Amino acid sequence: MGNRATTGAAAARYTPEEVWEADGGILTLGEDELRALVSEALSRVPRRVADRVFAGCIFIMAKFEWGAATYIPRELLEGKCAIALSEKLMDEDRESAIRTILHEVAHFHLRHVPPGLASDPGEACDCRQEREAEAQVDRWLKPPVAARRAQRRR
Numbered sequence: 001m002g003n004r005a006t007t008g009a010a011a012a013r014y015t016p017e018e019v020w021e022a023d024g025g026i027l028t029l030g031e032d033e034l035r036a037l038v039s040e041a042l043s044r045v046p047r048r049v050a051d052r053v054f055a056g057c058i059f060i061m062a063k064f065e066w067g068a069a070t071y072i073p074r075e076l077l078e079g080k081c082a083i084a085l086s087e088k089l090m091d092e093d094r095e096s097a098i099r100t101i102l103h104e105v106a107h108f109h110l111r112h113v114p115p116g117l118a119s120d121p122g123e124a125c126d127c128r129q130e131r132e133a134e135a136q137v138d139r140w141l142k143p144p145v146a147a148r149r150a151q152r153r154r
Helices: 008-012 016-023 032-042 047-056 087-091 094-109 123-141 145-153
Strands: 057-060 081-084
Touching: 016 032, 016 047, 032 087, 032 094, 047 057, 047 094, 057 094, 081 094, 087 094, 094 123
Parallel strands: 057 081
Antiparallel strands: none
16 A cells, blocks of 8 residues: 555554555455445554555455355465455444454464364364454454543543
């Protein structure tokens, strides 16, 4: 993403509009509603995390209208991780849907390995990774320090 001259806490994160523009419709294979949710979710993480996601992930939501299956060529993936989102995500309220997206981004950010591919697969590994992902989402969604200080002064 381009360098924008912003200051303070605003500079620490992209706006949803900046994420939308960076996305260009390739980051999210699906529809504009999904792209808007992903843009909003990625505006809530630090820029360095969003930049890693832009470079390393593609979000896929297979739409019901696409039929029973969809082919995605390797050229589109270009070594990226795929985050597959169910169409059921659209049934969640907006904040829950954003939290779900951020949970999957947290797995990418924390470099988690799916339990089926882990050298020590098992329920303990899966539970630990889920707890770690949730804790990361909580940290991202925590208001910035300046906002917390301003809130306390009121």
